[in-house]
Amino acid sequence: MTGRPASPDDLTLTFENPRAERIKKVAQLAGRSARSRAGQFLVEGPQGVREAVACAPARVRDIYVTADALARHRDVVADALAAELWVHLATDAVVQAISSDAQGIVAVVQTSGDSLDDVLAQQPRLVAVLSNVRDPGNAGTVIRAADAAGAQAVILAGESVDITNPKVVRSTAGSLFHLPIVRAPLADAVAALHDAGITVLAADGSGDAELGGEGAADEDIAVPTAWVFGNEAWGLTADELALADLVVRIPIYGRAESLNLATAASVCLYASARAQRA
Amino acid sequence: MTGRPASPDDLTLTFENPRAERIKKVAQLAGRSARSRAGQFLVEGPQGVREAVACAPARVRDIYVTADALARHRDVVADALAAELWVHLATDAVVQAISSDAQGIVAVVQTSGDSLDDVLAQQPRLVAVLSNVRDPGNAGTVIRAADAAGAQAVILAGESVDITNPKVVRSTAGSLFHLPIVRAPLADAVAALHDAGITVLAADGSGDAELGGEGAADEDIAVPTAWVFGNEAWGLTADELALADLVVRIPIYGRAESLNLATAASVCLYASARAQRA
Structure with a gap:
């Protein structure tokens, strides 16, 4: 495992293939049964990702972001990196394959364990x-x-x-x-x-x-x-x-x-x- | 012009052809420009039609109702007839052609003239x-x-x-x-x-x-x-x-x-x- 980038500037393109197995699995979280099996769900868009990073960083598994969205929401990505979260720079096609409502940024978040x-x-x-x-x-x-x-x-x-x-x-x-x-x-x-x-x-x-x-x-x-x-x-x-x-x-x-x-x-x-x- | 029926029991099937010119014109009220030209709009479903009949009967031009909806919402139709409104018994296909959200009953209502x-x-x-x-x-x-x-x-x-x-x-x-x-x-x-x-x-x-x-x-x-x-x-x-x-x-x-x-x-x-x- 390589070191995590410390700043948004250090991110390099990680995911280019929207048909990669990993991306397919993430996209499946749109379905209830996949979410239930994985104990994970999708948080789409900058506002939701920002709040997940700010308020529940321990539950954030991965963040996928396009170059455009990174430029628009640099603060969100910087906060995520500061919290030592995994941020993956991905092509538009990859993020689109995960969710058509992502506005360029989507997080995979663990379901809450609160009782x-x-x-x-x-x-x-x-x-x-x-x-x-x-x-x-x-x-x-x-x-x-x-x-x-x-x-x-x-x-x-x-x-x-x-x-x-x-x-x-x-x-x-x-x-x-x-x-x-x-x-x-x-x-x-x-x-x-x-x-x-x-x-x-x-x-x-x-x-x-x-x-x-x-x-x-x-x-x-x-x-x-x-x-x-x-x-x-x-x-x-x-x-x-x-x-x-x-x-x-x-x-x-x-x-x-x-x-x-x-x-x-x-x-x-x-x-x-x-x-x-x- | 024949007399208006006095009771829901007196209604006879008036509109059977969803492609009739009149029905096409009514259906066009789904579009803004047609509404603006006609000064009329559609009120779909029993709740809306009930309130139009009860609160703004003078603005109700026509009501189209299927036999099923008539059975379910007899009170609305009876009130409309009591207010001397035009109620037309129509086939499911006709009401569906006017609106897919009508739940069997739809009214054509004149736009309010309030200033x-x-x-x-x-x-x-x-x-x-x-x-x-x-x-x-x-x-x-x-x-x-x-x-x-x-x-x-x-x-x-x-x-x-x-x-x-x-x-x-x-x-x-x-x-x-x-x-x-x-x-x-x-x-x-x-x-x-x-x-x-x-x-x-x-x-x-x-x-x-x-x-x-x-x-x-x-x-x-x-x-x-x-x-x-x-x-x-x-x-x-x-x-x-x-x-x-x-x-x-x-x-x-x-x-x-x-x-x-x-x-x-x-x-x-x-x-x-x-x-x-x-």
Whole structure:
């Protein structure tokens, strides 16, 4: 094994053949079964790679970058080299073969090993739980909003989308590396949250309590809280709702029937963030 | 012209030929130039058609429905007939030729004739302004959130997406018919909003004031307010920001760089809704 280059200037072209076995294997990480077997996934584009390098360098296995992208995102590559990560200069065809959404730079990252117990041992005060959220863009947007609102963890329950799906990774805009995201059945997650002293609120239009009103006013939601958000089409089932300490609805002041999942989640999470800091 | 049927049971099959000139013309409304020429657009699917019939019946020109969709959404058709609208029973092939996203029912609706002056004459207390919002899904989601938060109008400025684009129409989930949506250059809109005594707040990560903090606390934003939201990728330009009375940032408590457009808009609009009702 040769020494790693210390600076972006020292990189030499390593991968030229988009049909090389290694490149084919990396490209296969677009598929769920390959990701699951390898325990690795792809992070496409400069923003995601930057956040992976900055926040989870120990999980970054390899970075593939084109000469053009290297010129545009020299800081990302310099940070990666400073962290002693493997950066491979590759042709446009090679990076394109790995992912058509890479914008010239893509990282292979190891799946997180966080468990629900690890997460709750940190005594989080704000947690987002996604139950049966199927759409990758929705899940990623909620994770990004949870990060912005200062949530310390996200739990994916039920048949929620695979967090290492490239579309989810992209739509988190890097938040994937900012807070732990773990998977657990909803009933187990709620039991563990309760054991950790965390109040479980389900966000649903059928809620008895209105956000900001009696039972869900600032003073009520200032406690450590986990918000449960349901499927984008059908919301939460009666069984799921029954697990929560309280079902909370967002007030609808106009004539819309409801908010969409990501906007509803943002309103709830920011209400908690505000109440917890009041 | 024969009499209109009074009940869904009286409907007989009217359109069987997906290649009929009339059906071709309706299908062309998927394109912007045809919509602009005709002053009409398509509303696809039961939810949108229901809201058009309920909230803007005078603008509904025709409804095309398959036998299956009629059975599933009998209430929508009954309401349309009660409002003396033209409902045409058509074959699956005909409705499919009009739109592949119709779910069996599609309406041809006249473009709204609302003007900025009409809207401001109603003395709205909460307005959402979208400047250069290009993505149809984003625009629709913000319109839906504005409706939910009780905004009384939406203004589309700059190169924002065409509101009659089928993807925008779908993603508003009917809110398109709940509040007036008008188009105006941003500088004209801001001048008119000021003349109407409405404070103009720009939502931007560069803001001097933090939402909920000094200058943008509940007591500050309880006044009649218009929020300006910028392009999904680059936000608001310096020129756009300079038009606002105050630039307000949403607090970021975690490590996310920002919120996405629709989630940011929801947090701002609900903050105003709450403050105005406190």
